[in-house]
Each structure stands twice: as structure tokens, then as C-alpha cells.
Amino acid sequence: MSNIQNKIVIITGASSGIGEATAKELASKGAKLVLAARREDRLKSLQEEVQKNGGQAVYKVSDVTSHEQMEELAAYALKEFGQIDVLVNNAGIMPQAFMFKKKN
Secondary structure: OOOOOOEEEEEEOOOOOOHHHHHHHHOOOOEEEEEEEHHHHHEEEEEEOOOOOOOOOEEOOOOOHHHHHHHHHHHHHHHHHHHOEEEEEEOOOOOOOOOOOOOO
């Protein structure tokens, strides 16, 4: 990851788990982050932690199931940083149905 310095990285699902860990790691390597998830309190906390440790991050509450919100997220990243270098599409959705067909 030596070439991540100053790259603009959008991370969806950044409020916890793999997304949060990825954000912390990339920030420690000098990436500029656009954090996205549905939970604003966690995004704000992560942004503050990144900045406290000398990194640069902004956030936007976003739901990956909304095409409109994803377009807004990209526009926000461009407005804040002027470009997008990397997208870590980490956010997931859980299907609300069985993953297999039940046998009778």
C-alpha cells in the first residue's frame, strides 16, 4: 500500500467491521477518505478518530440500495476532493428470503 498516499478513497459500509478497519488502515497510510454508511453517529466518531490521528476524512450518510444516494455520494467526494481514485464497496445488504429452496 505504499502508493495510497493522497489517494481519494470512498468506503461504503465504513461505520463498522471491515469498512471501519479499512478506513483506519488507509488513513494511517495517508489516504483521504470519504466515509459512507447509514449510521451517522458511527461515521462521525470514525471521522473524529481519523482526524485525531492526523488523517483526513469526511463523511456522508448513504444507503447503497439507493441509486440516487450513490450518485450524491460520488458528487460529494468530487466536491470535497476534486477526484475519486478508489471505491471500496464494502456495504452489504441481507436478503430477506431463504437462500435455498425448501424440500417438501
